[in-house]
Amino acid sequence: MTSIHTNITALTGQQNQRKSQSDLSTAMERLSSGLRINSAKDDAAGLAISNRMETNLRANDAVSKGLNDGISLMQTAEGALDGINGLLQRGRQLALQAASDTLSSEDRSAIHNEFLQIVEEVDRIAMDTQAFEKHLLAPTSQRQEVTELGNTKTIKNALQVAKGAWDNGRSSGTDPIGFIPKGTTNLVIEINSLGADDDIQLFTRNGAHLVGTPMVEGDSNATDATWTARGITTEQDMKDDLLNEANGFSDQVAYDGSSLFHNTSHYDATGGATRTVAGMEITYSGDGDWHDNVINDGNNSPYPSTAYERVLIQEVKEPLFLAVTGSGSYDMMVDWDHMPDGPPKHPTSTPTDIVMSANSGDKANKLTIEPTPADSQTLGLDEISLSTGQGASAALGALDDALAKVDEYRSHYGALNNRFDSAIDNLTQQSISTEAAQSRILDADYAVETANMMKVQILQQAGQSLLAQANQLPQTALTLLG
Structure with missing residues (x-):
């Protein structure tokens, strides 16, 4: 049918022209972006799949960073443990040296003093080592105040009077009056045995008799x-x-009087001789009942009359048990500059969760790095004393246990480090494979898209030419009117 009102041929040409224009726009968009899918209309299913892959790729990248942080954390802790291991090795060497009977009490005291420095350095490393604000080597909880060892209270809780005041009419015996905590400074202990024979005795927890009067078996x-x-x-x-667990002494205790500071040289109730015993500077008046050589008995008498005794310790390096032995009654005064109410606050270690994987649709898979406390208390160093031969011999077992624990910690970190390295390698390979799969779905094929663009450009040019001819078709109707 010939019609000038509706040009079907031109309309068809216009429709094809619009389609070729849309195809050309699509081809140019893909070539300019490099992506086959630029919006959901390009491939709805492919877009969803590609988006999940992108989620996994980003998750793998974040997890790899977290694993590397975990490796850094463990390497920091393992390096600190290596330092502690060196200190423990030196401590064991000192214990072997102190266990020899060829050493004098002064020699052992010097060795014990070095060991105390080792213990303090172990604590410093354990408390100060941190990474990402994590303290893996610190204790898992705050150290609690020790107010009682066995049935023995701290001296300030055991006294019936204020510090520095005289407590009169006490009965002497063999049970400890109280223990003096580590860290006490300028400790002064004085007694007046009221003319009877009552004597100050100081012991360590492992049974070393440091100050007082001797007890020699069989003599x-x-x-x-x-x-x-x-x-x-x-x-x-x-x-x-006296030296039993009920009184607060170690279960492995054995009496050792080899370091006893008896001060037989002279007696001075207001001063005395000074020696370093078990790493502590101690000034002891001596036992007035044992001495003929009296410098000062407190009453300006040439001989002891009231039997005053006095002990001054500059700084207490380990808990000391105080007893006053005898069969009478006495007056006592105890004073100090500082006595700890409890251990100082310190960092605590907590478990550290490291994400191992977190794929789309799955819960995060975590691995927990447990704390590895390596402070002196956890390692069992706080009760070691090298001031006596027996204490040094007993210390060998405790130091071996401490070394074994440090080795266990380091092995644990080494195994986890290897596991994290393997996990990172696996995540890297997963990312490579996922990116390849995503590329096949998402990326534009330049060969295909270039061919498509050339095709639609040709179709568009041909369509424009044919559309011009189609627009001339209604003019044929004019010939019928002539």
Whole structure:
């Protein structure tokens, strides 16, 4: 049918022209962006799949960074443990040296003083080592104040009067009056035995007799009457009556008087001789009942009359048990500049969760790095004393246990480090494979898109030419009117 109102041929040409124009726009968009899918209309399913892959790729990247942070954290802790291991090795070497009977008490005291510095350095490393604000080597909780060892309270809780005041009419015996905490400074202990024979005795937790009057098994001439009057004539008697767990001493305790500061040179109730015992500077008046050479008895008398005794310790380096032995009554005064109410606050270690994987649609898979506390208390160093031969021999087992624990920690970190390295390698390979799959879905094929663009450009040019001819078709109707 010939019609001038509706040009079907031109309309068809216009429709094809619009389609070729849309195809040309699509081809140019893909070639300019490099992507086959630029919006959901290009490939709705492919876009969803590609988006999930992108989620996994970004997750793998974040997880890899977290794993590397975990490796850095463990390497920091392992490096610190290596330093602690070196200190423990030196401590064991000192214990072996102190266990030899060829050393004097002064030699052992010097060795013990070095060991105390080792213990303090172990604590400093354990408390100060951190990465990402994590303290993996610190204790898992705050150290609690120790107000009682066995049935023995701290001296300030055991006193019936204020510090620096005289507590009169006390009964002497063999049970500890109280213990003096580590860290106490300028400690002064004075007694007046009121003319009787009562003596100050100081012990460490492992049974080392540091200050007082001797107890020598099997030698009544060398054993002070304050012990024999209480029926203590053997080391087993000493352990049963005084150095037992109920009184707060170590379960492995054994009496050791090799470091005893007896001060037989002279007696001075207001001063005395000074020695370093178990790493502590101690000034001791001596036992007035044992001395003929009296410098000062407190009453300007040439001989002891009231039997004053005095002990001054500059700084207490380990808990000390105070007892006053004898069979009478005495007055006592205890004073100090500083006595810790409890251990100082310190960082604590907590578990550290490291994400191992977090794929789209899955929960985060985590691995927990557990704390590895390596402070002196956890490693069992706080009760070691090298001031006596017996203490040094017992210390070897404790130091071996501490070294074994450090080795266990380091092995744990080494195994986790290898696992994290393997996980990072696996995530890298996953990302490579995922990116390849995503590229096949998402990226434009330049060969195909270039061919498509050339095709639609030709179609568009041909369509324009044919559309011009189609627009001339209605003019044929004019010939019918002529």
